[in-house]
Amino acid sequence: MKLIIIKYNAGNIQSVSFALERLGIDFHITDNPEEIMNADKVIFPGVGEASTTMQYLRDRKLDQLIVNLKQPLLGVCLGMQLMCNYSEENNTECLGIFNESVRLFHPTLDMKVPHMGWNNLTLSNSWLDPALENQYAYFVHSYYVPVNSLTSAITEYITPFSAAMHKDNFYAVQFHPEKSANAGELVLKSFLKL
Amino acid sequence: MLTKRIIPCLDIKDGRTVKGVNFVNIRDAGDPVELGALYAQQGADELVFLDISATNEKRKTFAALVKDIARHINIPFTVGGGITSVADVAPLLEAGADKVSVNTSAVENPQLIDELSKAFGAQCIVLAIDGRKIDNTWTVHTHGGKHPTEKKLFTWAKEGQERGAGEILFTSMDHDGTKNGFAIDPLSKLHSLLQIPLIASGGAGNMGHFIDAFVLGKADAALAASIFHFGEIKIPDLKTFLKGQKINIR
Structure with missing residues (x-):
């Protein structure tokens, strides 16, 4: 299997790489369109701000490349948010793979923003391993995708939101599997098994 | 539900953990990677590594250490110590750190918080x-x-929150x-004042102190060093105890 991590200005590429190394998985990090198109599977990481990241992808025409991929692709954190239509983070038009909008969490007295820490998953018609039901994953984010028909795991913080999504060959998680201990490893394995 | 976090803190000097560590089941307690990995395996929710090396020259070895930590540890970690600029932070995050903490340098130059937050996002800036x-x-101080x-x-x-810190x-x-025990009164006041974690x-001296920090102090996470390093409180025991007291714990 040829696994590619898309190389761009995402903050967590190193961490995702190390997580795959720990699993003993071979992979390659590249922004070469041909290599990405010929991969068996693709990981689209993401830590950063939506508008600058989208601009970076557009400048390198990676946006069109990503939406046209046919092989399984896993978006992580900001990667998942960028796969939606639009993000409230600096009014950003995104890739439009998922027909959803990304919203800002509004803090309450007891629920601070960012949503930071370990929270549990409730699976919903999921591509994720059933053993992940009610397991904890590590989240760090201020924006979220509301629960919708593409949601494959739900987490609750201030409001229920999409912890994982799936449409056709596109898979995504809001949390950080690369930092979610054993549960995170199971998430990566779930994707690699597809 | 979001769980309360337990965070061991390791002081690092010239690439080694500083405080005496009393672990029988560890080969080299001075090795931050091995100690961090042990804590992660025991159920720590995050780790903090503070570089207290005296000179910038010695600090350069820290980025290499951060990469080694990221390679071996599968939970999030914060690094701090001697960070004074955006240029200091980039290599640490690129090496795999999740967050950086700033203290003295932010007091001396509060604009640093704005710059770091803009460059890397509020979520990775701990004041x-x-x-x-x-x-x-x-x-x-x-x-x-x-x-x-x-x-x-x-x-x-x-002010730190307004300038873009993601956590205090x-x-x-x-x-x-x-x-x-933890300082409950200022914690609960900070809790009501802040919108960030x-x-x-x-x-921290006993397991009950963590309950106080979470229930009375309303803290989102509790950090401790020596009680973990000296094995006075073991993380699995602490988490079992807190769960029994109806605290949300992973």
Whole structure:
């Protein structure tokens, strides 16, 4: 299997790489369109701000490349948010793979923003391993995708939101599997098994 | 539900953990990677590595260490110590750190918080504040707590949030090392004042102190060092105890 991590200005590429190394998985990090198109599977990481990241992808025409991929692709954190239509983070038009909008969490007295820490998953018609039901994953984010028909795991913080999504060959998680201990490893394995 | 976080803190000097560590089941307690991995395996929710090396030259080895930590540890970690610029932070995050903490440098140059937050996002900027009560006022201290400043804890924490910090790590110097419990009053006041998560630090001596930090202090996370390093409280025991007390714990 040829696994590619898309190389761009995402903050967590190193961490995702190390997580795959720990699993003993071979992979390659590249922004070469041909290599990405010929991969068996693709990981689209993401830590950063939506508008600058989208601009970076557009400048390198990676946006069109990503939406046209046919092989399984896993978006992580900001990667998942960028796969939606639009993000409230600096009014950003995104890739439009998922027909959803990304919203800002509004803090309450007891629920601070960012949503930071370990929270549990409730699976919903999921591509994720059933053993992940009610397991904890590590989240760090201020924006979220509301629960919708593409949601494959739900987490609750201030409001229920999409912890994982799936449409056709596109898979995504809001949390950080690369930092979610054993549960995170199971998430990566779930994707690699597809 | 979001769980409360338990965070062991490791002081690093010239690439080695500093405080004496009393673990029988570890080959080299001075190795931050091995100790961090042990804590992760025991159920720590995050780790903090503070570089207390005296010189910039020695600090250069820290980025290499951070990469080694990221390679071996599968939970999030924060690194701090000697960060004064955006240029200092980029290599640490690129090496795999999830967050960086700033303390003295942010007091001396508050604009640093804005710059770091803009460059890397609020979620990875932890503002660490060392405070001590002087004449009934919680006063911010710098340089590892050695220098009192003009800044007051509550206004500085709020300013830090407004400048773009994603989290506040508050250490009460009055409580640190006493093992008499966390500083509950300033914690609960910070909680009601802030919209970003709050980490309690300083004073942990027994498992009940963590309940106080979470229930009375309303902290989102609690950090401790020596009680974990010396094995006085074992993380699995602490988490079992907290779960039994109906605290949300992973």
